[in-house]
Amino acid sequence: MAKITLSKLRHSYVPNPSSESDYALKEIDLDWTDGGAYALLGPSGCGKSTLLNIISGLLVPSEGQILFDGKDVTTLPPDQRNIAQVFQFPVIYDTMTVYDNLAFPLRNRGRDEAIVKERVMAIAEMLEVTNLLTMRAAGLSPDNKQKISMGRGLVREDVNVVMFDEPLTVIDPHLKWKLRSKLKELHQRVKATMIYVTHDQTEALTFADQVVVMQDGLVVQIGTPVELFERPAHTFVGHFIGSPGMNVLPCELRAGQPYIGTHPVALEGPIKGDAIGKTEVGIRPEFVSLANSGLPATVTKVSDVGRHTVVECEAEGQRINAVIDGVGPAKGSAVHLAFRQDQTRLYVDGWIATEAAQSATETKTETEEQAQ
Numbered sequence: 001m002a003k004i005t006l007s008k009l010r011h012s013y014v015p016n017p018s019s020e021s022d023y024a025l026k027e028i029d030l031d032w033t034d035g036g037a038y039a040l041l042g043p044s045g046c047g048k049s050t051l052l053n054i055i056s057g058l059l060v061p062s063e064g065q066i067l068f069d070g071k072d073v074t075t076l077p078p079d080q081r082n083i084a085q086v087f088q089f090p091v092i093y094d095t096m097t098v099y100d101n102l103a104f105p106l107r108n109r110g111r112d113e114a115i116v117k118e119r120v121m122a123i124a125e126m127l128e129v130t131n132l133l134t135m136r137a138a139g140l141s142p143d144n145k146q147k148i149s150m151g152r153g154l155v156r157e158d159v160n161v162v163m164f165d166e167p168l169t170v171i172d173p174h175l176k177w178k179l180r181s182k183l184k185e186l187h188q189r190v191k192a193t194m195i196y197v198t199h200d201q202t203e204a205l206t207f208a209d210q211v212v213v214m215q216d217g218l219v220v221q222i223g224t225p226v227e228l229f230e231r232p233a234h235t236f237v238g239h240f241i242g243s244p245g246m247n248v249l250p251c252e253l254r255a256g257q258p259y260i261g262t263h264p265v266a267l268e269g270p271i272k273g274d275a276i277g278k279t280e281v282g283i284r285p286e287f288v289s290l291a292n293s294g295l296p297a298t299v300t301k302v303s304d305v306g307r308h309t310v311v312e313c314e315a316e317g318q319r320i321n322a323v324i325d326g327v328g329p330a331k332g333s334a335v336h337l338a339f340r341q342d343q344t345r346l347y348v349d350g351w352i353a354t355e356a357a358q359s360a361t362e363t364k365t366e367t368e369e370q371a372q
């Protein structure tokens with residue numbers, strides 16, 4: 001397995017790119033640690049396949065380098081990169097047995113039959129398909145076919161990286177969660193560097209330790225699922241992750257204080273920089289509550305979503321969601337909305353522009369230091 005480095009990577013499908021918009025991949029710099037579980041998450045057209053093809057060697061980037069364990073592989077063809085790929089649709093040989101399908105990548109590289117058997121049995125056991133080993137692949141259900149396809153990707157021990165490209169697309173919704181958790185478990189057991197490409201936030205957040213969120217050819221944030229939820233670096237991440245997504249509320253800055261209409265909003269911390277541009281307050285619905293005082297609002301919709309209730313409100317001409325426990329107020333009710341201050345952030349031109357709230361311990365330590 002390998003550490004993967006993408007250095008100043010850019011790609012344009014246009015022969016002589018002259019502006020930012022000519023690039024399908026704007027500049028990307030990142031390090032993927034050996035043995036990590038990563039997801040590339042973003043909507044259709046954001047550049048995921050372009051990046052995947054650059055990593056696998058199907059595409060040579062217009063600019064920048066790709067390194068495996070520090071070795072430049074930017075122009076190496078796919079067969080010299082030692083990569084395993086699992087695609088949207090199962091890639092298996094229907095006429096072969098499940099055993100022979102799993103054995104194929106190893107036999108293809110001339111591995112000893114004893115080693116082939118050992119690896120195939122281990123992978124089959126992990127995937128819970130040992131009872132299918134003698135069956136012809138043609139007779140398998142779609143989810144079992146995809147499991148075998150995954151097994152073929154995982155069976156070799158010598159690959160630099162295993163890449164999954166929307167692998168659950170053809171799987172029935174009720175079986176998806178099973179395969180999702182199986183993949184996570186497989187990563188923990190196999191400990192290979194894995195990259196999972198998807199536009200589905202649940203798949204990305206379940207699988208990956210680190211998620212790379214892309215929009216319009218740009219990496220907008222790299223973080224753990226918790227970091228992406230708690231502190232979106234960009235309003236796009238706030239929208240894209242979470243259900244419902246983060247409230248993004250246009251605001252006006254007056255003497256450094258944001259106002260939603262006539263209502264002042266308290267932020268998590270000081271504003272960074274000069275805050276010139278489009279200013280918005282970002283707060284997740286989970287941190288908006290119904291209170292005795294706060295932003296006056298009218299309830300426009302109440303949805304019971306199982307464990308919680310989503311209360312949709314209108315205030316100062318804007319739609320604001322609150323997620324609350326228990327039964328919500330009736331539609332049309334007049335309420336007040338309170339924003340949890342340490343979760344209320346300012347965004348300028350989409351990017352976060354407030355410093356994080358200091359945790360209680362940090363504040364205490366500083367106070368103690370000052371006292372000494």
Ligand SMILES: Nc1ncnc2c1ncn2[C@@H]1O[C@H](COP(=O)(O)OP(=O)(O)OP(=O)(O)O)[C@@H](O)[C@H]1O
Pocket residue numbers: 013024042043044045046047048049050051199
């Ligand atoms: N071969 C190509 N020639 C020209 N433009 C391309 C080519 N492949 C992709 N693009 C463009 O590059 C951008 C990124 O596309 P890409 O397929 O990498 O995105 P994606 O996130 O993988 O989307 P999807 O999930 O729909 O595959 C898009 O604007 C797309 O139209």
